[in-house]
Amino acid sequence: MDARFWHERWQRGEIGFHKSRANPLLVRWWPQLGLPSGSAVCVPLCGKSLDLLWLRDHGHSVTGIELSRSALEDFAQENQLALHWRREESFDVAEGQGLQLFAGDFFAVQPEHIEQVAAVYDRAALIALPPDMRARYVTHMLTILPASWQMLLVTLDYPQAERPGPPFSVPDAEVRALFAGCEVTQLDDQDVLKDHALFRQQGMTQLRERVYHIIRTPAA
Ligand SMILES: C[S@@+](CC[C@H](N)C(=O)[O-])C[C@H]1O[C@@H](n2cnc3c(N)ncnc32)[C@H](O)[C@@H]1O
Structure with missing residues (x-):
């Protein structure tokens, strides 16, 4: 899953992952984090997700990170946002x-x-990343974040042999291994196969969507 793969998906408009409203799991579970209004939130690999606006509208300053500049340009245009572009390092x-x-x-x-x-x-x-990149992603996250942080993480879990990713299956045990040393609480676990006709057509027999609250403290 290199940069070219994602740039080509954005160029071709193959963005089935993009939703036309804020994610109901974000709306349902974000309050669980109990963050003070005004806290800064990071959304890695953000695409042009409307979740960025939901978080901003709920009092957060939001930093998104996305490979595709055109995705961010679309986001600004589609949501009538007056954003100013500048260059910072890469x-x-x-x-x-x-x-x-x-x-x-x-x-x-x-x-x-x-x-x-x-x-x-x-x-x-x-879940957009293959296994080796997932480990690098979490390691990098742990390196760049401050000493204390929380995360709301949404995963999918299905028999990986039934279809190639992305999205990739990230089972519960992998989440716990990736975030070893953090406090990991599962908030939600739903059977969502009925909502994914394409995956069913591709032969998928089980699909669970899970939500985790992950906490990192300096002592952890
Ligand atoms: C499956 S999409 C999800 C987008 C968004 N989180 C959402 O819910 O709609 C994954 C996104 O990650 C971006 N991406 C992939 N690798 C990346 C990287 N190394 N750095 C930044 N963005 C990346 C892709 O361009 C794509 O927009």
Whole structure:
């Protein structure tokens, strides 16, 4: 899953992962984090997700990171946002209206880009990556985030042999192994196969969507 794969998907409009409203699991579970209003939130691999706006509208300053600059341009245009672009190191950054959107590679993000961040929202980011990249993604996250943070993580779990990713299956045991040393609480676990006709056509027999609250403290 290299950069070209994702750029081509955006160019061709093959973005079935994009939803036309805020994710109901974000709406349902975000309050669980109990974050003070004004806390900074990071959304890695954000695409043009409307979850960015939901988080901003719920009092957060939001930093998104997305490989595709055109996805971020679409996001600004489709939501009538007046964002100003500037260059910062290897990123083009769009800023304004409570949002800071980095166009570039998540693996190039440095601690100073997200130093105030109190929480991370991951929907379709971890599960967009193949196994070796998932480990790199979490390791990089642990390296760049401040000492204390929380995360709301949404995963899918299905028999991986039944279809290739993305989205990839990330079973419960893998989540716990990736975030070893953090406090990991499963908040939700639903059978969602009925909602995914294409996956059923592709031969998928089971599909579970899970939500995790992950907490990292300096002592952990
Ligand atoms: C499955 S999509 C999910 C987008 C968004 N989270 C959502 O819920 O709609 C994964 C996104 O990650 C982006 N991406 C993939 N690898 C990346 C990387 N290394 N750095 C930044 N973005 C990346 C892709 O361009 C794509 O928009």
